[in-house]
Every structure is written in structure tokens, then in C-alpha cells.
Amino acid sequence: MNDDTPPVPRIDPWTMLRELTPARVALGRTGASLPTHEILRFGHAHSLARDAVHATLDVQALRRDLAVLDCDLTEVRSAAEGRTAYLRRPDLGRRLSDESRISLDAKRASGSDLVIVVADGLSATAVHANAAALLDLLVPAIRRKGWSLGPIVVATQARVALGDEVGAALDARMVLVLIGERPGLSSPDSLGAYLTFGPKPGRRDNERNCVSNIRGGGLVPPRAARAILWLIEEAFRRGETGVALKDESVDIAIEGASPHLPSLP
Template sequence: METDLPALSPEDPQPDPWSGLREFTAARIALGRVGTSVPLSEALAFRLAHADARDAVYSELNLALLTSGLEQLGVSVCAVRSQAETRPQYLQRPDLGRQLHPESRKMLLQGQAPERADVAIILADGLSATAVQEHAVPVLQLLLPKLQAAGFTLAPVTIAEQARVAISDEIGQLLHAQLSLILIGERPGLSSPHSLGAYFTYGPRPGLTDEARNCVSNIRPEGLGYALAADKLFFLLQEALRRQLSGVGLKDEMGLLES
């Protein structure tokens, strides 16, 4: 049977009609094809992205470097850890990552925390310590002056290892803070292995669930930039204190008020 279709070699990459959309997204679209498969370069890029995501999950905080960066911002720093003893245990037992180790709890109880603070800031490795290492200090460099100029009282900044989001509830309560704000490494994706998330809770205490928190996510230069993230967090923290709530009852209306 004859055909008018041109003869194509299986090794020739075929153009993708959606290729023009690639400039608008980091998602894996319009990869093209060679025969019935994707081009070798795209297959290798996918494997590299998968390796980056796996590395992010197992990355560790450089406590000395992170502490030095925070102290240069003029804040006092303390380090704690969760009840998860190892990284595999942390990944397999999320409940242990939500609870302070007894030694860390004792240290915070015996520390020199103020009798009352407006905000307790926690930095936690989460599922991408690299994200915290790269993005937390630049965000705080912009956020802390806003909080201080507005008269916020701050508890010492806490660095938490092998930690989940909910550990901020226990830390915030021990530091007598009205609000706990945790900057934590988010679950890595194949196009964003080093993304920072920020969660805050009004009236932090153990036992709260996710509906009591607000989240600002995808903080990184390629996503939500540092300046906009700091502005958004400052607005939301002010509103949380003014309205004495957080979670589902607090909406991000910053853009509405500016328009």
C-alpha cells in the first residue's frame, strides 16, 4: 500500500505543536519525540530532576552557616530537634517529626524566652533542607525589619531539625508567642526541588490541625519572590494579630486592599 507521507527516520526528533508554551511554564510539556519515545536529552533531564528531588529529601541543614546568617540579622538563635532520630525514621514516622525531643523541650523551658512575644519564628528542614538553607535568610532579611518597624516583639529564632510543620505549635507555645511562623522545606517536585513554604498559626499549641494554619508556598526566585513573600507574610501576620485568628477564617486580601 503506497502512502504520500514523507519517510522519517526514527532518530529524527519530531517538532511538538505545543512548544511555544514552554516559555510560560517549567512543567514538562512539548518534549517532542523520536519515534515512539521522548528525545534522549529530555529523558536524561527527567532522571536528573528526579535525582535532585531525592537529594533534596535527604539533604541536611548546615547549622553553623544558617546560624551565622541569622545572627547577622541581629537575632538570637537556638537549635532543637524532633523525636525522629534518623532521616529514614523521619520519613516513615511523620508523627515523630511533629513533636519536640524531650531534651529540646526542656531547653526551651529553661531558656530566656520573653514572657510574651508576638511572633516565634522557626526554621525547619522539612522535606528539603536545601530550600531552607538557600531561601530562609533572604526572606527574613526583608521580613524582620517590617515586623520590628511595626512594633512586633519577637521570640528567639529556632532552628528545628527532622521537623514537620506542626512542631511550630509546640515551640510557639513554649516561647509564649501569640503567633508561630515556620519556614520549612516543601515536598520537592520535579521542577522545584528547593521550594520554601511558610506556615503560621495564631494561638499555637499542640493538637491543632491544618485548618488552623495559613500557608504561603513556592517561595523561591523562580516562584514567589522574596520581596513579595515578605510583603504577603507581613500583611497576613498583621491581620492574624489584629483579628486574633488564623487558618480557614483568615484570607489573603492583600491584593484586594491595594486595588
């Protein structure tokens, strides 16, 4: 740096690049390092994502938000006790706690076409931000289609595959799991929707379909609801979910979707 220039961060001459990508381009520098503002902006985004991972799902608040749907609502927990166990042992997050299994068995009744599971996953923040708005659109549409809807199951410390056990216990033809996705730095509130036909423990991930990145700044709930309804209808028509369905739904799902999550929540 010239001796006569004051030690202020150099503004990047490429700021116009920012309009072309959500990536953190043209950040400027001071010496080799990021300017103060960028360091702190990054720290703030990381905190939101970290807090989302450790947030607790407020089941009572969710009950209030969903009351208008007039659905039977039931709660379950996975076998993972606490957040640390949940993060270390994904296998436990895929199984019901003994208590929850017993209580679901008691509700088995006559089965249904579809059971919806609302799960905290890796971001309770995402559930609070998006689940009610999405269900407000989905539930009436499902009823209009004439599909029978089982209870809405609110699941905590849950992974996607917990829906398999829930769906099987309630004798559902299909299960839809709405779950908080692994928070990204710019998307701590992203909800994922996973659809599995013929739910039962042991289903593999390639037997599911996913609509991802459901949030205000991503795939907004009305578009997400359309994509999910299309998948439900196709899945019932073909009697399967999974890879075969994926290819043709790509045009619908791609809008704002984040297709390459390395692993499910």
C-alpha cells in the first residue's frame, strides 16, 4: 500500500459482480484480510445458523398456528434424548422413543391416504417460519382432492426417516415429512418436504422425493405447495416415490431448490 494512503479497507472495484451471484464476491480487503464489516457480517450469519440448529421446537406455538386447520394433532419424540445425542447419533433420530411408539400404536385406527409429519430436524427456526404457511395451503388442497388425511404428527429430535415408522404405525399409504433443513449461512430457515410412498422402517433415501429450500427467500410456500401436490398426485397414480418420479418433477422442483444437500436432515 502507498505510504500516503490512509489505512482504510480497499473497496473492491468489482462490486457490480454482486448482482450476478448470491456468493460473497467483491468483499474488499485490508492487507490480506477481510474488512471488519465483512468479518462481523459473516459472524452474524453464522450465529443465526448455529442458533437455528440448537433452537427448540415450540410445540404449543405450533399447535396454535395450526389450530385453524382443524386437524387432529399428535406429538412424538425420537429415541435421541437431547440435541447432542441427536447430532451424534442420526440412527436414534430415525427411530421413535418407546413411549411415542406405544402412543402411536394406540391411535392406529383405520389408516389413511396421507400422514403429515412436522419435524424439527436441523432447524426448528425453519418450522416456525414456514410450516404453518405451507400447511394452510396444503391441507385444504389435500381435502379437496379427496385424499384421507391422518393426524398431523409433530416430531422432535427427528430425522427424515422417522416418518417411515410414524407412517407405518398409523397405517398410512404415504407420509409427507416437513422438516427443518441443515441451515446454510444465508438460509437458516429453510424447510424441506420429503414424500415417501408405502412408509415403513428401512426405506432408503432414493425411495423418497424432496422439495427443498422452502422459505421466504427461496421456494416460497405457494410454489412449494404446488410442487408437493404434484408429487403426491403422481405418487398415488404410480404407486411409488423415488428416483423415477424425480426426473419429471425437476422443472417444478428446480425453482429455487437446493438440490445437492449432502445428507438429509
